[in-house]
Amino acid sequence: MDNTVLILGGDGFCGWPTALHLSQNGYHVVIADNFSRRKIDVDLGLGSLTPILPLEERLAAWRETSGKSMDFILIDIAREYDRFLGLLRDVRPRAIVHFAEQRAAPYSMRSSACKRYTVDNNLNATHNVLCAIVESGLDVHLVHLGSMGVYGYTTTKMPIPEGYLPVRIEAPDGSCVEREIMYPPAPGSVYHMTKTQDALFFYFYNKNDGVRITDLHQGIVWGTATDETTMSEALVNRFDYDGDYGTVLNRFLVQSVVGHPLTVYGTGGQTRAFIHIRDTVKCIKLAIEHPPLPGERVKIFNQATETWSVRELAVLVSRLTGCEVRSYADPRKEDLENGLIVENSQFRALGLSPVTLSDGLMSEVRDVVAKYRHRCDLAKIPCTSLWTTGQTVDREGAPLSLAGSPAGATGISIL
Amino acid sequence: MDNTVLILGGDGFCGWPTALHLSQNGYHVVIADNFSRRKIDVDLGLGSLTPILPLEERLAAWRETSGKSMDFILIDIAREYDRFLGLLRDVRPRAIVHFAEQRAAPYSMRSSACKRYTVDNNLNATHNVLCAIVESGLDVHLVHLGSMGVYGYTTTKMPIPEGYLPVRIEAPDGSCVEREIMYPPAPGSVYHMTKTQDALFFYFYNKNDGVRITDLHQGIVWGTATDETTMSEALVNRFDYDGDYGTVLNRFLVQSVVGHPLTVYGTGGQTRAFIHIRDTVKCIKLAIEHPPLPGERVKIFNQATETWSVRELAVLVSRLTGCEVRSYADPRKEDLENGLIVENSQFRALGLSPVTLSDGLMSEVRDVVAKYRHRCDLAKIPCTSLWTTGQTVDREGAPLSLAGSPAGATGISIL
Numbered sequence: 001m002d003n004t005v006l007i008l009g010g011d012g013f014c015g016w017p018t019a020l021h022l023s024q025n026g027y028h029v030v031i032a033d034n035f036s037r038r039k040i041d042v043d044l045g046l047g048s049l050t051p052i053l054p055l056e057e058r059l060a061a062w063r064e065t066s067g068k069s070m071d072f073i074l075i076d077i078a079r080e081y082d083r084f085l086g087l088l089r090d091v092r093p094r095a096i097v098h099f100a101e102q103r104a105a106p107y108s109m110r111s112s113a114c115k116r117y118t119v120d121n122n123l124n125a126t127h128n129v130l131c132a133i134v135e136s137g138l139d140v141h142l143v144h145l146g147s148m149g150v151y152g153y154t155t156t157k158m159p160i161p162e163g164y165l166p167v168r169i170e171a172p173d174g175s176c177v178e179r180e181i182m183y184p185p186a187p188g189s190v191y192h193m194t195k196t197q198d199a200l201f202f203y204f205y206n207k208n209d210g211v212r213i214t215d216l217h218q219g220i221v222w223g224t225a226t227d228e229t230t231m232s233e234a235l236v237n238r239f240d241y242d243g244d245y246g247t248v249l250n251r252f253l254v255q256s257v258v259g260h261p262l263t264v265y266g267t268g269g270q271t272r273a274f275i276h277i278r279d280t281v282k283c284i285k286l287a288i289e290h291p292p293l294p295g296e297r298v299k300i301f302n303q304a305t306e307t308w309s310v311r312e313l314a315v316l317v318s319r320l321t322g323c324e325v326r327s328y329a330d331p332r333k334e335d336l337e338n339g340l341i342v343e344n345s346q347f348r349a350l351g352l353s354p355v356t357l358s359d360g361l362m363s364e365v366r367d368v369v370a371k372y373r374h375r376c377d378l379a380k381i382p383c384t385s386l387w388t389t390g391q392t393v394d395r396e397g398a399p400l401s402l403a404g405s406p407a408g409a410t411g412i413s414i415l
Numbered sequence: 416m417d418n419t420v421l422i423l424g425g426d427g428f429c430g431w432p433t434a435l436h437l438s439q440n441g442y443h444v445v446i447a448d449n450f451s452r453r454k455i456d457v458d459l460g461l462g463s464l465t466p467i468l469p470l471e472e473r474l475a476a477w478r479e480t481s482g483k484s485m486d487f488i489l490i491d492i493a494r495e496y497d498r499f500l501g502l503l504r505d506v507r508p509r510a511i512v513h514f515a516e517q518r519a520a521p522y523s524m525r526s527s528a529c530k531r532y533t534v535d536n537n538l539n540a541t542h543n544v545l546c547a548i549v550e551s552g553l554d555v556h557l558v559h560l561g562s563m564g565v566y567g568y569t570t571t572k573m574p575i576p577e578g579y580l581p582v583r584i585e586a587p588d589g590s591c592v593e594r595e596i597m598y599p600p601a602p603g604s605v606y607h608m609t610k611t612q613d614a615l616f617f618y619f620y621n622k623n624d625g626v627r628i629t630d631l632h633q634g635i636v637w638g639t640a641t642d643e644t645t646m647s648e649a650l651v652n653r654f655d656y657d658g659d660y661g662t663v664l665n666r667f668l669v670q671s672v673v674g675h676p677l678t679v680y681g682t683g684g685q686t687r688a689f690i691h692i693r694d695t696v697k698c699i700k701l702a703i704e705h706p707p708l709p710g711e712r713v714k715i716f717n718q719a720t721e722t723w724s725v726r727e728l729a730v731l732v733s734r735l736t737g738c739e740v741r742s743y744a745d746p747r748k749e750d751l752e753n754g755l756i757v758e759n760s761q762f763r764a765l766g767l768s769p770v771t772l773s774d775g776l777m778s779e780v781r782d783v784v785a786k787y788r789h790r791c792d793l794a795k796i797p798c799t800s801l802w803t804t805g806q807t808v809d810r811e812g813a814p815l816s817l818a819g820s821p822a823g824a825t826g827i828s829i830l
Contacts, residue, residue: 124535168584
């Protein structure tokens, strides 16, 4: 059907609100999911702060609330190629939105088994999707969720361009060659590594088979609610606050409500790009509606609306809530201070009017947290995944001095 | 043991002569192999032109011939992580030489199943090796066989550097940033794609865990015999001449002996880098003996000794043998003409004195072919793997005119 969108991983944190948003906007949505995220919760003894319902009940609630229905298939894309090919041939989607990857950097570094699961699942899932598109003979637009973390070399001198970088190469005879190359990757975790490897799948299948692909390099998502998830409590989106799956701003907001000190790792000088979940779902709809032309190279968008350093965010939340900021040893192997400016003019040109950080939106998150705070397990807040075996992190959270961190090393860049 | 080398894929075309060469030179060699190459022969109804013995018999012959013994373990590196980790802890090798990947571009494009096998096997094998090195806590030097085919943008203006490329990036304020980046990849097959993805595994595990890694971007290997394989007929190396696994020069030499026209695909203007199998084994020994220093980035060598266009090789072999050259439609999606100069000063600095193309060495290969020509299946000579589904290749080999191809578009660069 011309209006069908297949959402791989449509039960997850970004997948579910995307499914609702597309359904609400007239698309016929088919969700494919293997519930891996819910199963990882089981393994880690975690749970979403918000009480998410089983998918079948979510879908029933959506039918009741909106009068629209979505389809669902339980399938493991990385393992069940033949069933996936059959699904594709049956559904004949206009676009596939691919969220079906293990998406937490700390989880990907948790153990040898978690590293291997992340690589095996993410790479085989992406490759199976591309193989099946080619084998089906269908012209399906693939929209993939990448990550801002694929980019190396960040600097405040130059905005990170959207995927491609013009460079000059000097030949030995003194002449210069100008090329536009894929932005040099420099992944900082096994999870981010798989995203840089995905980019090579996309390069090849686009060049060799003409598959139309959009890769969305997304910043850190914050917030939890969208216009659709708030239509009924049964539609509530998941909300992670633990050290592996919780993202930094959401974690700070939870910590501020439950009275845990704000967990700043290292100096907090790491500058990161952010996007609110309301903008995530809008960007994906825009990407679906603006596919690359036939024969066009892989279209790469930076799906981020603002950049902040972790320290700045902690100060903001602390000012809003009075909560204490505490510094912990950094479990990651990363630069403690970095500059970052992100180009995002493509989504702006398509009409995106970004939701940026505001006290109001932060309060909305805190209201959700306050409602479900009785479900919060404080023991799950610290990050316990270490990047290398030699590292030790004081699990008790012995505070480090923040005074020693270079002040003003990074700036805020509102795009 | 300080002198132990673990060879993954040590029963294969490059692996077996490497194992013999290292054993002959005083290393304790442990071979790990799952015999996947022999099993693919079974599936395709192929066989090595030379009558290779089962590995246990090869090892017995080596003990008898040289008085040295090698160990062997039957293991699938991509599937049996725990056994591999145990092996590593038992053997405690000084270096691992990693040939355990599906290594033919045409085979990797043969079908959806072959694409998926290549990706799943090659990526999980490489990642399992890296994970196991980290988990073992051992300081093991990993020597990996990459491919010259990972490099994009070839030109006669500039030699392909060894892995890293200095570039200038212009910032919006007009200032210039100079960086040394990994050479931009542009894989032309699923097989080559996995090699570019391997490079990202190496980047990450080197940076995050300090794993010492040498990646050898090898040209097309030709020849079959080394000083060690010729010590006894029972040690003979495998020799592939089919459209999937045979490499171009070896195929031409077989064709010239059995009276098949030389199969030039497209204009034959594709320039490629070459290396003789005698140099392959020497380069690997040199790489083992010159590991990166602790903390050093991934060491990348171009393991190639000369470049030729396919057309030039055909003319050479035709001149030597009187065999007819015939042109066929190109099953690959590639530039029909390209220039290529390859930097290989690192191996030369370590003392490599390259074996280059000579009538004598070509005759040596033809003698081997003549000896076993009764084992040749002519029907296996054409390449039947198509790069895209829309392509058609005239399997009967309707000759195309070579007259129309641009003459002199590529030059020979002997390095």
